[in-house]
Amino acid sequence: MAGPKITAGCAVALSFYLERRQGGPVLDMAPPDDPLWYVHGRGDLPPVLEDALEGLGVQGHVSVEVPPGVLFKKGQTPNTVRLPISDFPKGVSPLVGMPCRVPELGTGWIQKVKDGWVWLSGDHPHAQDPLRWTATIWAVRDASPQELVGGPIEDTLEQRPR
Numbered sequence: 001m002a003g004p005k006i007t008a009g010c011a012v013a014l015s016f017y018l019e020r021r022q023g024g025p026v027l028d029m030a031p032p033d034d035p036l037w038y039v040h041g042r043g044d045l046p047p048v049l050e051d052a053l054e055g056l057g058v059q060g061h062v063s064v065e066v067p068p069g070v071l072f073k074k075g076q077t078p079n080t081v082r083l084p085i086s087d088f089p090k091g092v093s094p095l096v097g098m099p100c101r102v103p104e105l106g107t108g109w110i111q112k113v114k115d116g117w118v119w120l121s122g123d124h125p126h127a128q129d130p131l132r133w134t135a136t137i138w139a140v141r142d143a144s145p146q147e148l149v150g151g152p153i154e155d156t157l158e159q160r161p162r
Contacts, residue, residue: 004140005057008041011147012053013139013157021065021130032138032161037153039143046071049133056137066131072124081108081120094118097125136161 006012014036017029030036038044040053048071052064081104088094098110100120108120139157147153 010040011143014135016135060137063134068128072127074123074127
């Protein structure tokens with residue numbers, strides 16, 4: 001007998017990793033021993049990922065080719081802002097790719113650090129990259145009424161995958 005399949009209103013535990021299709025380091029991940037829980041159809045994941053997961057069951061596996069700009073958006077403000085490094089709090093070392101919130105951009109990402117200056121852009125560093133999202137399903141169950149309306153998702157995974 002087949003187990004439950006992912007449909008709207010299910011609580012789902014999955015492990016995943018996100019990488020650039022051209023290779024390079026993993027950009028984000030949830031390992032099997034600490035999976036991501038989400039409620040399918042609640043908007044917790046972008047539609048392109050939920051569509052790929054629809055109908056899968058436990059031990060289901062999916063790899064999704066994600067076009068540029070779907071998971072990471074280009075900023076609304078194309079300008080680059082230059083700030084003196086002294087504007088950052090003591091003990092904070094600005095690094096390329098680090099997100100920052102500044103009045104001129106809202107959320108921006110550090111693009112360059114050089115000669116006492118920090119350049120920020122409204123574009124996420126990976127907004128132009130084609131990405132690959134790969135996931136494995138570890139649990140599928142009906143979501144509770146509280147989970148369906150945005151409450152925290154209870155981790156009910158009895159055995160942790162390795």
